Structures are given as structure tokens and as C-alpha cells.
Amino acid sequence: MSGRKVLVTGGSGFIGSALVKALVKSGASVRVLDDNSRGRPRRLADVEKDIEFIGGDVRNPDTVERAVQGMDEVHHLAFVNGTEFFYSQPDLVLDVGVRGITNVIDACRKHGVGNLILASSSEVYQTPPQVPTDESAPLVVPDVLNPRYSYGAGKLISEVMAINYGRKYFDRVLIFRPHNVYGPDMGFEHVIPQFAMRMKKLGQQQPGSHLQFSIQGTGDETRSFCFIDDLVAGVMVMRDKGEHLGIYHVGTTEEVTIAHVARCIADIADAEIDIIPGKLQPGGTMRRCPDISKLAKLGYKPRVMLSEGLEPTVDWYWRNADLAPKT
Ligand SMILES: NC(=O)c1ccc[n+]([C@@H]2O[C@H](COP(=O)([O-])OP(=O)(O)OC[C@H]3O[C@@H](n4cnc5c(N)ncnc54)[C@H](O)[C@@H]3O)[C@@H](O)[C@H]2O)c1
Secondary structure: OOOOEEEEEOOOOHHHHHHHHHHHHOOOEEEEEEOOOOOOHHHHHHHOOOOEEEEOOOOOHHHHHHHHOOOOEEEEOOOOOOHHHHHHOHHHHHHHHHHHHHHHHHHHHHOOOOEEEEEOOHHHHOOOOOOOEOOOOOOOOOOOOOOOHHHHHHHHHHHHHHHHHHHHHOOEEEEEEEOOEEOOOOOOOOHHHHHHHHHHHHHHHOOOOOEEEEOOOOOOOEEEOEEHHHHHHHHHHHHHHOOOOEEEEEOOOOEEEHHHHHHHHHHHOOOOEEEEOOOOOOOOOOOOOEOOHHHHOOOOOOOOOHHHHHHHHHHHHHHOHHHOOOO
């Protein structure tokens, strides 16, 4: 597979840029399509000379066609990520989700590109029927009136399209469902960066005291946080060995409570905290932990425990606080 020409949409995003670097390292020739709405060129600085960058919108069919032309493989990651946007801009989330996958499939068919990898999400399950959750759990939109589900619905549509067009027109379609990926420069609209930034601010406002640390929900909600290096390793294993129309979880089985995450970040900050529970946003789920045995059978093994991955992540946010969006 080395030497293949690969397009990564969303390639200057958090996951996309890490994937681009791994693909370059594996010998692939990489092109990126991103409108840099959330993508950051700094993430691709190390490989700037090795890749081709097309700035443009995945909703524009001509742009996507230009990007797909001449490729052997497309990794479609461009999507509006970040929970707050699911609530505040559900129309945009769906626009990018639905037009994005439609344009990618159309362009691949037109230019004879037979290999497609799609980034989906654990959000397709909303509240899964069982935890750990395997890939056969039903994909659901529990309430069309709740804007949060714009994201899960966009992913669900993308998956159904990739599978059904894939069956008919593609040589190999693979879907990965990442579960709560984290790492340095992951964006600011996620729980770990938000906790890190707030911990620092509170520490400056109340030096030496027990910090009153408010969170959404009780703190008993769980997630399984996957360090970016493990996510990329998982996608590369899937790319090497995954079967046509295969759907794979990429994540870890280290399920932790949100209160635990807050306390770990407090430890890194050398602070003591009292957790102040708050209201959970409507549609937020209580537990999330993937069953990763399907990908493990292909050789995937996550290596970075939360205790190892959290410190460099938090440290990045403290060192780069000036990059936070101004509110
Ligand atoms: N980070 C996670 O924990 C996680 C979990 C589940 C699924 N995912 C999925 O993985 C993929 C990558 O996520 P990420 O964390 O890197 O998010 P990200 O926001 O960092 O990356 C998404 C990229 O898509 C680009 N983009 C958005 N709209 C676009 C448009 N209209 N045209 C072109 N580019 C556009 C953004 O600029 C950004 O660079 C996404 O599909 C996301 O839904 C991520």
C-alpha cells in the first residue's frame, strides 16, 4: 500500500493531521482537502513539504472532484465536530455531513477511485443498549427535535451511504468509529481542554485554596478516552487488514468517570478540588466504552493509558492558552 495516492478530507483537523503524518511516514503520497474552519495549518507544519494542500469546502462538488481526481484512496474525515456546535449549528453539521459524503462518493465514482475510508463516531449509538458496546449495536436518532442528534444523524447517513454505494461501486470501503479521542491541539471545545483551561484559571483566581470545580452532570458519567497515537495506529491497522464493508471501533477499554478526569487534571495542576455537579446537556449519555475486540483480532492494541496521555495534553493547553478562541 506504500506509494498509494491518498486524499484526506479534514486533513488539517486534529485526527486528520495525525493520520496524514502516519500516511506520509508509511510512504503514501498525501493530498489534503480542508476549509480550515477548524483545521489548523500548524498541525501539518512537519509534513508541509511532503503533502499537497487544497483549501476548500467539502460541500462544493467541483472542489471535491478536483481533490479526488488522480487518487487511489480517499479518507473522508471532514465534518463539523465539537459538541457545542451540535446544539448551536445543527443545520451546518448536517449540511457538511450529508453534502460531504454525497460529493465524495460521486467524485470517487466519476474518477474510478475504489477505496474509501470513512470516519464515523460513537455518537451513532447515542445511549447504547450495552456497555462495552460492539459494532453490532443499533444506530439510533432518539429524538429528531433534539439538535444534538444532528451529528449522529449525519454520521448515520454517511455510514449507510458508504456501505450501500460501497457494495455496488467500490473495491473496498472501511468505516471506523472513534471513541473520545484526545491529545495535544485537539481543539478547545471538548471536555479535557475545557477542564485544563478552567483548572488553570481557577488556580490563578484562588491560589492555595480548595477549588470549587463545576462540571456538567454528576461526574459519574463515563467515557473511554483514546490517545491520538492509539487512534491513528488503529486506523492504520484497519487500513492494512480490514475487510470490505467492515466497521471497526477504535478506542480503549479504559472506562473512567468524568469526575476522575477532573481529579487527574487537578493532580497535574497540583490543586485540590471540590466537584460541583451541574445539569447534563439534553441527550448526553451516561456511559461510553467500546468493545474493541474486532480490531484487536487484526492486531490493534492501544498502548497509552489516560495517566500517560493526559499530562502532555494538559501541558499543551497551558502552554498555548493564547490560541483559545476569544469569547
Ligand atoms: N475527536 C474525536 O474524539 C472524534 C470522535 C468520533 C468521531 N470523530 C470524527 O473524526 C473526524 C475528525 O475529527 P477531529 O476530532 O479531527 O475534528 P476536527 O474538527 O479537528 O477535524 C475536522 C476537520 O474538518 C474540516 N472541515 C469542517 N467542515 C468542512 C468543510 N465544509 N469543508 C472542508 N473541511 C471541513 C475542519 O476544518 C477540520 O479540520 C470527524 O469526522 C469527526 O466527526 C472524532
